[in-house]
Amino acid sequence: MSETVITRFAPSPTGYLHIGGARTALFNWLYAKHSGGKFLLRIEDTDQARSTEGAILAIIDGLRWLELDWDGEPVYQLARAERHRGIAEQLLAEGKAYRCYASPEELAAMREKARAEGRAPGYDGTWRDRGASEAPAGIAPAIRFKAPREGETVIEDRVQGRVVFANKDLDDLVILRSDGSPTYNLSVVVDDHDMGITHVIRGDDHLTNAARQSQIYKALGWETPIFAHVPLIHGPDGTKLSKRHGALGVEAYREMGYLPAALRNYLVRLGWSHGDAEIISTEEMIAWFDLDAIGRSAARFDFAKLENLNGHYIRAMPDSEIVRQLKTLIPHFPDGAALGKRIGDDGWVKLERAMPGLKERAKTLVELLDNAEFLFATRPLKLDEPAKKLLDDAGKTTLTRLLPRLEDVEPWQQEALEACVRSFAEETGGKLGKVAQPLRAALTGKATSPGIFDVLEVLGRDESLTRIKDHIIAT
RNA sequence: GCCCCCUUCGUCUAGUGGUCAGGACGUCAGGUUUUCAACCUGAAAACAGGAGUUCAAUUCUCCUAGGGGGCACCA
Numbered sequence: 001m002s003e004t005v006i007t008r009f010a011p012s013p014t015g016y017l018h019i020g021g022a023r024t025a026l027f028n029w030l031y032a033k034h035s036g037g038k039f040l041l042r043i044e045d046t047d048q049a050r051s052t053e054g055a056i057l058a059i060i061d062g063l064r065w066l067e068l069d070w071d072g073e074p075v076y077q078l079a080r081a082e083r084h085r086g087i088a089e090q091l092l093a094e095g096k097a098y099r100c101y102a103s104p105e106e107l108a109a110m111r112e113k114a115r116a117e118g119r120a121p122g123y124d125g126t127w128r129d130r131g132a133s134e135a136p137a138g139i140a141p142a143i144r145f146k147a148p149r150e151g152e153t154v155i156e157d158r159v160q161g162r163v164v165f166a167n168k169d170l171d172d173l174v175i176l177r178s179d180g181s182p183t184y185n186l187s188v189v190v191d192d193h194d195m196g197i198t199h200v201i202r203g204d205d206h207l208t209n210a211a212r213q214s215q216i217y218k219a220l221g222w223e224t225p226i227f228a229h230v231p232l233i234h235g236p237d238g239t240k241l242s243k244r245h246g247a248l249g250v251e252a253y254r255e256m257g258y259l260p261a262a263l264r265n266y267l268v269r270l271g272w273s274h275g276d277a278e279i280i281s282t283e284e285m286i287a288w289f290d291l292d293a294i295g296r297s298a299a300r301f302d303f304a305k306l307e308n309l310n311g312h313y314i315r316a317m318p319d320s321e322i323v324r325q326l327k328t329l330i331p332h333f334p335d336g337a338a339l340g341k342r343i344g345d346d347g348w349v350k351l352e353r354a355m356p357g358l359k360e361r362a363k364t365l366v367e368l369l370d371n372a373e374f375l376f377a378t379r380p381l382k383l384d385e386p387a388k389k390l391l392d393d394a395g396k397t398t399l400t401r402l403l404p405r406l407e408d409v410e411p412w413q414q415e416a417l418e419a420c421v422r423s424f425a426e427e428t429g430g431k432l433g434k435v436a437q438p439l440r441a442a443l444t445g446k447a448t449s450p451g452i453f454d455v456l457e458v459l460g461r462d463e464s465l466t467r468i469k470d471h472i473i474a475t
Numbered sequence: 476g477c478c479c480c481c482u483u484c485g486u487c488u489a490g491u492g493g494u495c496a497g498g499a500c501g502u503c504a505g506g507u508u509u510u511c512a513a514c515c516u517g518a519a520a521a522c523a524g525g526a527g528u529u530c531a532a533u534u535c536u537c538c539u540a541g542g543g544g545g546c547a548c549c550a
Contacts, residue, residue, distance in 0.1 A: 012550045047549055115476055121546060142548050160480065169478050177548040184550045207479065208545045238542065273488055276498045297481045298543060305487065305500045361512035
């Protein structure tokens with residue numbers, strides 16, 4: 001029987017959960033789900049200078065928002081330092097590691113020399129075979145892993161294929177710093193082993209690390225996990241994704257009004273595909289996801305496609321669900337807290353009624369709320385003279401275009417409609433495009449936007465309202 | 476500099492030793508809606524370049540170019 005698949009997401013909490021990390025987490029999560037295995041979370045907080053509590057929270061919050069649930073409690077790497085130290089000592093005792101007394105200056109000189117000679121700027125092995133007797137006094141040594149110098153290290157990567165590294169290009173890396181703290185490549189190996197990780201799915205910036213880690217696994221006599229190094233996500237210009245590309249943490253996407261399902265769908269298609277499938281439900285993703293279908297080339301981040309997907313998911317979502325989501329999300333939106341207050345219980349009811357017309361034309365939840373502004377506007381609006389004139393003209397234009405469509409327009413109706421358009425335009429601050437649609441929709445009875453009726457209700461034209469409604473229904 | 480990886484429409488990608496090289500986003504043109512959005516129809520749009528293998532290469536091999544990643548007592 002095959003062993004249970006255990007994957008993990010192991011971010012270092014030095015910032016938010018960025019989009020590349022989110023995809024890595026998603027892939028790990030999907031593969032675990034697909035295989036009926038487990039997905040674990042490990043916080044690699046060993047860089048105490050850069051790790052922050054806030055970043056840990058941001059990452060956990062981001063994963064929760066994306067609905068990528070992990071099994072068990074998160075493992076904190078820093079808390080396991082003693083175990084890592086123990087392994088380093090063990091390696092040392094077994095002669096698979098050694099003490100290195102080289103100073104930072106010496107190491108710098110070494111790198112320079114190697115570079116000048118056209119080699120990889122690594123450690124030259126000065127202390128590899130020197131005895132302890134030669135150790136300079138008063139210098140705390142680091143412990144280096146005694147990497148094989150000949151032969152090659154081969155990674156059978158599920159994404160990259162067979163990748164071969166010449167051992168001479170891989171130097172003896174520090175596994176325990178002179179201050180006694182373990183380094184990344186040791187901690188990762190020990191933790192992945194102890195956590196029973198069977199599949200390491202991560203960014204391909206770790207590919208060379210995989211070679212070094214593989215050597216450590218071998219020295220320890222441990223079985224190497226299966227590696228899958230997925231290509232990185234690039235910015236629209238093809239260079240590494242950075243802040244200037246708007247590549248923020250996932251919480252930024254939440255703030256921009258993207259839905260987790262849309263982001264997941266977008267991310268899974270970056271580097272992975274299943275035939276021509278584009279709109280992929282979470283269930284389908286789990287059923288179809290496989291390491292072998294992951295592409296080998298980097299993908300560029302494309303906001304337009306994300307928006308399109310997001311619009312799709314908004315349209316597909318039930319009205320009540322959108323309102324529910326909006327209620328919890330609104331504090332995260334720009335000026336959301338104030339807007340939330342303005343909306344009030346009454347406003348949420350109106351919003352849900354207006355949803356059919358609203359959700360069709362919004363690509364993000366923020367945009368949707370923005371388009372719904374006319375429902376919550378404080379009345380009466382204060383308008384200066386030029387604005388009034390503008391609205392008057394616009395109102396007339398709208399009316400002359402609309403009225404011929406109505407049969408048997410009576411004077412009272414014309415009056416009511418004119419008032420309607422005018423106040424409606426005022427309500428929306430003059431965005432006639434937003435006025436005309438629901439108005440027309442109400443008049444033709446074709447769309448379901450209740451916007452016009454809401455305005456009338458607010459303005460207290462109940463009688464006219466009823467009669468217009470009747471007229472519309474009759475037509 | 477050294478090591479590793481990558482290269483199909485603008486973007487994400489499918490695909491095969493013989494295909495009209497398919498889909499999606501975006502773009503453009505129509506339709507629908509007398510706005511917008513959504514929706515429908517259509518169009519333009521790609522195998523980086525050069526050798527080689529082969530009856531036949533986008534597909535296999537090599538080289539070049541371009542892009543990316545890595546080379547810490549960071550993770």
